[in-house]
Amino acid sequence: METGKREGREIKKGGEKEIKIVKRRAAVAGFFILFGIATIFFNPWGGIMDVFTFSFIFVGGFFLIDSAMRLMQCKKTGEVGFRIDERLEMNSLRASRKGFVVLVSFLSAMLVLSAFDVLWAIPFPAIVGPALALGVLVYFAAYVYYEKGGGAVP
Amino acid sequence: MKNTLWYLGFLSALSLLYFVEGKAAFLGFLGFIPYFFLYKLNDERLEENLGRAARNAFMFSMLFGAGAIVCIYLTDSVWLMAPAFPVLFGGNLLVCLLSLLYYDRKGG
Numbered sequence: 001m002e003t004g005k006r007e008g009r010e011i012k013k014g015g016e017k018e019i020k021i022v023k024r025r026a027a028v029a030g031f032f033i034l035f036g037i038a039t040i041f042f043n044p045w046g047g048i049m050d051v052f053t054f055s056f057i058f059v060g061g062f063f064l065i066d067s068a069m070r071l072m073q074c075k076k077t078g079e080v081g082f083r084i085d086e087r088l089e090m091n092s093l094r095a096s097r098k099g100f101v102v103l104v105s106f107l108s109a110m111l112v113l114s115a116f117d118v119l120w121a122i123p124f125p126a127i128v129g130p131a132l133a134l135g136v137l138v139y140f141a142a143y144v145y146y147e148k149g150g151g152a153v154p
Numbered sequence: 155m156k157n158t159l160w161y162l163g164f165l166s167a168l169s170l171l172y173f174v175e176g177k178a179a180f181l182g183f184l185g186f187i188p189y190f191f192l193y194k195l196n197d198e199r200l201e202e203n204l205g206r207a208a209r210n211a212f213m214f215s216m217l218f219g220a221g222a223i224v225c226i227y228l229t230d231s232v233w234l235m236a237p238a239f240p241v242l243f244g245g246n247l248l249v250c251l252l253s254l255l256y257y258d259r260k261g262g
């Protein structure tokens with residue numbers, strides 16, 4: 001009886017954690033969409049920056065729809081449709097570490113180049129935009145790599 | 155197995171450019187030296203804490219970078235570009251190291 005209660009509490013706690021993750025994901029997705037829309041309207045450079053802004057809207061829209069569907073499903077069934085296990089969490093953390101290292105290295109290189117007055121004519125958004133896109137790409141690539149079993153967590 | 159964040163320690167060598175260029179900004183790269191101490195951290199809990207710290211710093215750079223770009227677009231102000239870059243760069247390192255300290259003290 002007591003074990004059952006404890007198990008029930010654990011399941012409820014785990015579900016709360018997953019709902020929190022879905023809500024956080026929806027908030028970040030909303031931010032990405034806002035960022036994309038704002039830059040489309042106020043982007044003075046156009047060209048390659050438009051590709052980045054559309055990719056932000058696409059990724060944000062995908063995650064927002066996915067999160068909304070999961071939250072609606074949660075209202076009906078009480079489950080968000082996925083379970084956070086230790087392996088999944090560890091892979092995500094390892095992937096974000098890779099993304100962080102690449103992002104910081106890229107920004108360092110840009111900082112050195114701008115200190116040598118090589119990049120003096122290039123504005124801040126044109127440097128940081130590709131850096132962020134590169135960081136996100138590396139994060140997703142590393143995450144998929146770890147999920148497929150490369151360098152698997154024992 | 156080496157920790158990935160250990161490689162960031164090598165960026166501290168860029169501070170030597172101070173002696174070439176004489177710009178004090180290059181001394182900021184000395185902030186990467188603490189990353190050398192992460193070389194032998196293979197304990198599972200510490201590895202998890204490092205991952206969380208890197209995730210926080212990664213999220214900071216994503217949100218701050220995107221926010222700064224939007225602000226620059228909206229206000230059309232050139233003067234914002236100069237402080238935004240160092241804040242993004244320094245903030246990355248600070249968030250990572252402070253998060254690591256926090257998780258280490260909190261106990262995972």
